[in-house]
Amino acid sequence: MHVHASGALVALVGNPNCGKTALFNLLTGSRQKVANYAGVTVERKEGRLLGAPGHRGTRVLDLPGAYSLYPRSPDERVTADVLAGRAAGEKRPDLVVCVVDTTNLRRNLRLVLAVMRQGLPVVVALNMADLAERRGMGVDAAALAQALGVPVVRTVGVERDGGAALRALLADRAQWPAPPARQPEPEQDEARLQALLARLGHTQTRPDVFTGRLDRIVLHPVLGPLVLCVLLFLVFQAVFSWARIPMDAIGWAASALGAAVQAALPDEGAWHWLNSLVTDGLITGVGSVLVFLPQILILFFFILVLEESGYLPRAAYLLDRMMGGVGLSGRSFIPLLSSFACAIPGIMATRTISDPRDRLVTMLIAPLMTCSARLPVYTLLIGAFVPARSLAGGVGLQGVALLVLYLAGIIGAFAVAWVLKQFTTRGEVRILMMELPVYHWPAPRHILIGLVQRARIFLARVGGVILVLTVALWFLVSFPLPPEGATGAPITYSLAGALGRLLAHVFAPIGFNWQISLALVPGMGAREVLVSSLATVYAVGSGKDASLALAPVIAHSWSAATAYALLAWFVFAPQCLSTLAAVRRETGGWRVPAALAGYLFALAYAAAYLTYRIAIALGAG
Amino acid sequence: MHTSFDLAPVLAPLVPVADGSAVPLGRRATLPRVPRPLPAPAAATALDRVSCNRPMQVWRVDAAAAGQPQERARQLADIGFAPGERVVVLSRTWPGAGALVVLVGHSRFALRRAEAACILVRDIA
Numbered sequence: 001m002h003v004h005a006s007g008a009l010v011a012l013v014g015n016p017n018c019g020k021t022a023l024f025n026l027l028t029g030s031r032q033k034v035a036n037y038a039g040v041t042v043e044r045k046e047g048r049l050l051g052a053p054g055h056r057g058t059r060v061l062d063l064p065g066a067y068s069l070y071p072r073s074p075d076e077r078v079t080a081d082v083l084a085g086r087a088a089g090e091k092r093p094d095l096v097v098c099v100v101d102t103t104n105l106r107r108n109l110r111l112v113l114a115v116m117r118q119g120l121p122v123v124v125a126l127n128m129a130d131l132a133e134r135r136g137m138g139v140d141a142a143a144l145a146q147a148l149g150v151p152v153v154r155t156v157g158v159e160r161d162g163g164a165a166l167r168a169l170l171a172d173r174a175q176w177p178a179p180p181a182r183q184p185e186p187e188q189d190e191a192r193l194q195a196l197l198a199r200l201g202h203t204q205t206r207p208d209v210f211t212g213r214l215d216r217i218v219l220h221p222v223l224g225p226l227v228l229c230v231l232l233f234l235v236f237q238a239v240f241s242w243a244r245i246p247m248d249a250i251g252w253a254a255s256a257l258g259a260a261v262q263a264a265l266p267d268e269g270a271w272h273w274l275n276s277l278v279t280d281g282l283i284t285g286v287g288s289v290l291v292f293l294p295q296i297l298i299l300f301f302f303i304l305v306l307e308e309s310g311y312l313p314r315a316a317y318l319l320d321r322m323m324g325g326v327g328l329s330g331r332s333f334i335p336l337l338s339s340f341a342c343a344i345p346g347i348m349a350t351r352t353i354s355d356p357r358d359r360l361v362t363m364l365i366a367p368l369m370t371c372s373a374r375l376p377v378y379t380l381l382i383g384a385f386v387p388a389r390s391l392a393g394g395v396g397l398q399g400v401a402l403l404v405l406y407l408a409g410i411i412g413a414f415a416v417a418w419v420l421k422q423f424t425t426r427g428e429v430r431i432l433m434m435e436l437p438v439y440h441w442p443a444p445r446h447i448l449i450g451l452v453q454r455a456r457i458f459l460a461r462v463g464g465v466i467l468v469l470t471v472a473l474w475f476l477v478s479f480p481l482p483p484e485g486a487t488g489a490p491i492t493y494s495l496a497g498a499l500g501r502l503l504a505h506v507f508a509p510i511g512f513n514w515q516i517s518l519a520l521v522p523g524m525g526a527r528e529v530l531v532s533s534l535a536t537v538y539a540v541g542s543g544k545d546a547s548l549a550l551a552p553v554i555a556h557s558w559s560a561a562t563a564y565a566l567l568a569w570f571v572f573a574p575q576c577l578s579t580l581a582a583v584r585r586e587t588g589g590w591r592v593p594a595a596l597a598g599y600l601f602a603l604a605y606a607a608a609y610l611t612y613r614i615a616i617a618l619g620a621g
Numbered sequence: 622m623h624t625s626f627d628l629a630p631v632l633a634p635l636v637p638v639a640d641g642s643a644v645p646l647g648r649r650a651t652l653p654r655v656p657r658p659l660p661a662p663a664a665a666t667a668l669d670r671v672s673c674n675r676p677m678q679v680w681r682v683d684a685a686a687a688g689q690p691q692e693r694a695r696q697l698a699d700i701g702f703a704p705g706e707r708v709v710v711l712s713r714t715w716p717g718a719g720a721l722v723v724l725v726g727h728s729r730f731a732l733r734r735a736e737a738a739c740i741l742v743r744d745i746a
Contacts, residue, residue, distance in 0.1 A: 219712040
């Protein structure tokens with residue numbers, strides 16, 4: 001037995017791209033709750049109807065878009081189940097609003113006829129009515145209402161007051177209709193629709209000229225991919241470099257605040273621990289959560305603009321061949337591309353992939369894209385161990401080494417995707433059947449609502465986990481304190497130090513000494529932390545100059561084989577708890593992040609082992 | 622480029638008659654019952670073999686003929702490939718392979734070659 005929230009439940013149903021989400025935003029404002037349906041990775045969006053406040057207010061549920069009630073994907077299955085009242089944990093709606101794209105009347109009305117058979121009260125919302133009228137496809141709402149036998153309301157999703165009539169109807173329960181009369185059998189739907197459209201005089205139409213013209217470039221075999229490359233480069237640049245300024249600002253603010261608090265709080269005796277907890281644990285933790293926000297917001301801004309304008313499915317179509325070869329969907333490209341800057345926004349962006357299997361595979365290989373946090377480690381090791389020689393053609397050996405590392409990540413990712421394809425889609429035929437919606441200008445209001453939603457989700461779900469893990473890590477490296485008169489870095493006496501020495505046995509076969517093994521423990525917090533941890537362990541100080549001071553020290557004490565093995569480890573290893581936290585949020589449990597960490601560590605160990613042994617055999621030991 | 626077209630005859634479902642041609646519903650009674658020669662071979666083809674920018678009309682959807690599972694026919698019908706609907710192939714990824722973009726009714730869909738092969742089309746009557 002389920003206890004449901006009070007108040008009536010209105011469900012929004014419609015074809016994909018019928019403007020349902022815009023209408024949902026108009027009906028509920030930003031008072032929306034985003035979660036998952038029970039047992040599936042389908043996003044559930046619910047909101048409270050504006051103008052009907054209070055806990056007894058009417059709730060509006062934005063069901064996933066569906067072409068019919070014969071489900072062809074988990075999304076459509078959820079819609080069909082909720083309407084039939086057989087969805088786990090979901091209350092059956094009290095009223096269904098069928099959102100119809102007036103410019104595509106025939107196909108949208110097919111769904112309306114199917115919904116009318118469910119036995120629930122139905123209201124039809126003639127959405128995009130303004131577009132239809134402009135193209136000579138206007139429909140008389142009253143005539144349609146009479147023909148169908150259900151109320152029909154005209155709505156314009158992109159106008160501020162476009163949903164006023166619908167909202168007024170929904171807010172007044174007395175105006176809700178009764179369930180429609182018994183409908184004829186589905187086989188007669190085609191004939192009924194024909195007669196209906198003829199009666200409405202809906203025969204003369206004009207196709208959308210602007211979309212046709214733009215598509216001649218965008219879908220062109222040569223120009224299309226060119227336009228795509230330019231756009232993807234722009235997105236990558238934005239996420240990679242424009243985010244730098246706000247990220248540096250947040251980092252600076254966090255350390256400034258930390259220093260201020262550290263000076264303000266007393267530091268002797270027991271207070272020292274509290275002081276350290278607040279500055280090194282909490283403030284650093286909060287800072288390390290907030291620092292992701294600029295990249296996430298910039299990436300999602302571009303994704304929302306591309307999605308709302310209608311370009312994203314076209315990009316997926318252009319990339320379908322290439323991505324399909326390794327069992328990915330064309331829509332995987334943007335999440336994977338942004339993972340070159342940072343995997344966390346990339347993993348959050350996988351929500352644009354509707355097929356759950358493709359989504360999961362994309363999430364599993366996103367950490368293999370060489371993220372920007374690996375660069376400090378790569379720079380340190382390449383600078384210390386790869387000779388600064390110049391190859392033929394003015395190309396430096398060190399640059400080539402960096403390129404090799406990038407390629408290793410990409411090839412590894414596609415190889416893993418290909419292997420997963422062999423194991424999961426054997427014999428399964430992948431359908432495409434993807435609609436390319438008409439182009440239109442994205443409305444700033446909807447983009448803003450989308451961004452606020454994404455920021456809230458990140459801070460609430462992912463941020464919490466990152467904060468907890470950062471504090472836990474702080475605890476590991478701070479306790480127990482070094483004994484009186486101890487030489488060596490304090491970190492070597494802590495729990496992390498003990499853990500590191502234990503790990504040294506595990507890592508001995510791949511050439512890691514105990515200093516590296518120890519530094520890998522705080523390095524789990526974030527990849528770039530490895531550099532400062534090594535600096536701490538080797539007692540060369542911390543701060544910005546650590547890398548410069550560290551290079552000669554490790555060049556002297558490590559073998560080249562060890563350094564190359566560490567590089568190979570870093571290409572694959574998931575040295576980033578925040579990534580695992582993001583995957584946990586997207587998949588709703590710890591099973592997938594655990595599997596992700598497991599397979600990546602295994603790959604990293606194998607790669608490091610091979611590299612170490614081969615390097616020794618080649619005389620670099 | 623067409624800027625307008627009359628939908629009514631296009632929407633009328635085609636009914637195959639005994640001599641192999643197809644006739645719009647409602648006009649069957651007025652045709653003389655004289656056996657006609659079969660239409661030219663180019664009449665009915667699978668959509669994946671149609672050249673770009675050539676308006677055609679859906680005849681029927683046959684998943685088995687293209688080696689696809691039965692549900693493919695229903696899925697294609699759900700997204701608008703009903704008999705009599707106007708279709709135009711707009712673009713292909715690269716010639717002879719991959720995916721194609723099709724204008725069906727008023728919507729554009731990207732289809733795989735295997736999916737498009739299920740849709741049998743003929744020239745507009």
